[in-house]
Amino acid sequence: MDWKHSISSAAARIEGHAQITPVMTTATLWERPVELKLEQLQHTGSFKARGAFNTLLSEPVPEAGVVAASGGNHGAAVAYAATRLGHKAQIYVPEMAGPAKIALIERTGAALTVVPGEYANALEAARAYEAETGAMQVHAYDALGTVAGQGTLMREWEEQGLQADTVLIAVGGGGLIAGSLAWLQGARKVVAVEPETSCALHAGLAAGAPVDVQVSGVAANALGARRVGSICHELAQAHLGASVLVPDDAITEAQTALWQSHRLLVEPAGATALAALRSGAYVPEPGERVAVLVCGGNIAPDPLG
Incomplete structure (x- = not known):
């Protein structure tokens, strides 16, 4: 597949629909300067709007509208994109999505169903709705349109003057890092970062194929995919520089540092x-220039909700 062409086409397609998010360099979050891409400032608070708009603008949407399963952020993005484009949307989320993300989806006006369990249970419900109604399924991460849409982020970052040798990216189901790997194709080192208790990509790479994992922890409502997408797994095998895991306390410490240093609420x-x-889970070489992707800002509880 010609990923460069697909991602460039996606960028043209979603222009005017997705935000161009800012970048900054900080000298206060680590011992050397770090570049940040502030994608939590994207529509609905995460990068997911890119893939949602690209999918809905790539093909005709049926009268039945669209359906999506989500831990929260993808559902909000699909609901927002569908509403903006005049389509019906049915969103399924698990209970673990939490009140802040559930409220965010409700504010879009889309139909929302909360199901017991985790993301995989929401996906099962969404597939049943698709079969019953003929609605278009917008997969959260394992679909070409989604991955190409997420890839516009890294394309945009390079256009904004990204200088780093290495980019650190959080991983759930793998749509975001897949898009980045597809665009970069080894031109920069990409490091996958996952919670120790929600590590579908790390486990899949160790096994040589996507495998099911148990998911839990503070980031599970966004990074809690039970199995990494096949598109991500294939691209990671070809282009990923490293895969590391972090404990929950390191995640919450980084959350606090972003707030205290720059008033970035993520x-x-x-x-x-x-x-x-x-935390030292990834240790750059001397002189290695590092960038970090800040991918989502839908904090729970919502301090202004």
Whole structure:
């Protein structure tokens, strides 16, 4: 597949629909300067709007509208994109999505169903709805349109002057890091960062194929995919520089550091990549220039909700 072409086409397609998010360099979060991409400032508070808009603008949407399963952020993005484009949307989330993300989806006006269990249970419900109604399924991470849409983020970052040799990216199901790997194709080192208790990519790479894992922890409502996407797994096998794990306390410490140093209020998933740097889970070489992707800001509880 010509990923460069697909991602460039996606960038043109979503122009004017997705935000161009800012970047900054900080000297206060680590011993050397670090570049940050502030994607928590994207529509609905995460990068997910990119893939949602790309999917809905890539093909005709049926009369039945769209359906999506989500830990929260993807559902909010699909609901927002569908509403903006005039389509019906049915979103399924697990109970573990939490009140802040559930309220965010409700504010879009989309139909929302909360199901017991975790993301995999929401996906099962979404697939049943798709089969019953003919609605378009917008997968959270393991779909070409989603991955190409998320890849626009790394394309945009390079256009903004990214200088880093290495980019740290948090991983759940793998759509975001897959898009980044697809765009970079080894031009920069990409480090996958996952919570120790929600590590589908790490486990899949160790096993040589995607495998099911148990998910829990502070970032599970965003990074809690039971199995990494096949697209991500294939791209990671070809291009990933490293895969590291961080404990929950390192994630919450990085969350606090972002707030105290720069008044950046992010959810645990949004701080997970930085946690690898601050905790020493990833140790750059001397002179290695490092960038961190801050991917989401839907903190619970919502301080202004």
